[in-house]
Amino acid sequence: MIVQNMHDALSDVLGAIDARALFSVRFAASGPWSVAFPAPSYLKFNAVRRGAAWIIEDGAAPRRVEAGDCLVVSGRSFTLCSDPKVPSVPASKVFANAGLDVTIGDGSDFVLLGGSVNLDTVDGSLLTDALPPLVVIKSDDAGPIGWLLEQLDREWNGTAPGSRVACNDLLRLTFIYVLRAYLAQDRAQHPGWLAGLADNRLAPALRAIHADPAHPWTVETLARLVGQSRSTFAERFKVTVGASPMDYLVRWRMRIAAARLRRGDEPLPRIAQSLGYASDSAFAAAFRRVLMESPARYRSIHRASGAGAR
Incomplete structure (x- = not known):
């Protein structure tokens, strides 16, 4: 791919x-x-x-x-x-x-x-x-x-x-x-997505996730993309980025969703579908797991507080 x-x-x-x-x-x-x-x-x-x-x-x-x-x-x-x-x-x-x-x-x-x-x-x-x-x-x-x-x-x-x-x-x-x-410097000692981008053995996987967050990525497909075994890739990603590949993917999707909920009026089903979720319930479950609120309540809270203005 x-x-x-x-x-x-x-x-x-x-x-x-x-x-x-x-x-x-x-x-x-x-x-x-x-x-x-x-x-x-x-x-x-x-x-x-x-x-x-x-x-x-x-x-x-x-x-x-x-x-x-x-x-x-x-x-x-x-x-x-x-x-x-x-x-x-x-x-x-x-x-x-x-x-x-x-x-x-x-x-x-x-x-x-x-x-x-x-x-x-x-x-x-x-x-x-x-x-x-x-x-x-x-x-x-x-x-x-x-x-x-x-x-x-x-x-x-x-x-x-x-x-x-x-x-x-x-x-x-x-x-x-x-x-x-x-x-361009060696920053593996400070785990995070920036450290992942600085690692040539992980950066292609991060770029792929960001280029198409709705794609049904798996650890196996990401590992193949960077030419590593599943176990080697998963371990290196976890140590460098501070999260597993799938956890990073889900959290990035939820970051996108949260920003759109705060700043716009898109219907929830449209946001869910655009991020690769076949059902509203699957999207809502992932959102609650990461943000600790339902998507609807999250939008209501942050709109009321004025956070949606940014």
Whole structure:
């Protein structure tokens, strides 16, 4: 069986969780400085444009970041500083009523462009859980990211019409390239679908599932697709992705269904059929097993709470 690459898993997930990159701040500093950031409720995405600094995760050793490096932070507090010995100031004080351009001292030593990646409030964990709390992509591994950041600088410093929108779009594209650079590294120590995509012996199976989630996939057909025995494939998939192939398939189908239930008015039978379920009852049983609610109640709850707006 040949699966055409009409979809790819990363694009599918970013679409499902409605990932939106928003340019938020330019931070410049000089002299001794240290800013303590609380654990973000979304992904923080930053690019170092000048100089160097230290980033300290809560409970971890300091890491040096330099011009050209990109940082993705999620779910954990951190401190950014010129020297780990400098006492930190809460970010709430540094950025209070400061707008889009914040400067400590004359700002000549260090410049950071910062943004956020806002995610679906329900399904955003699909990405955050697949990433470690801190991802640092060094400039040597950045590929075309350097060019994108140069364009981001130009848009930020220029006065062309639409520059704010251009900054957001460039930041989103840069974020995708950062995820690609992350995938190019060996990340098996952090199980998840991103680790599966980074594994050439598993990626074809994940791409096949995302290209056609309604297909009646079995462990055997997926194993044949990647040229492995059933047992070898199943074990490697479980260890790397953190779920069995069939569990991943069902959970991905339910992610798709849940997003459509929150955001639209499609009849349940149509959603069930489009995801490969011959009966509404089989779809409802799978949905309850994964989401702990019936599809109808799930739609009602999330529509009432306003989650369907995203």
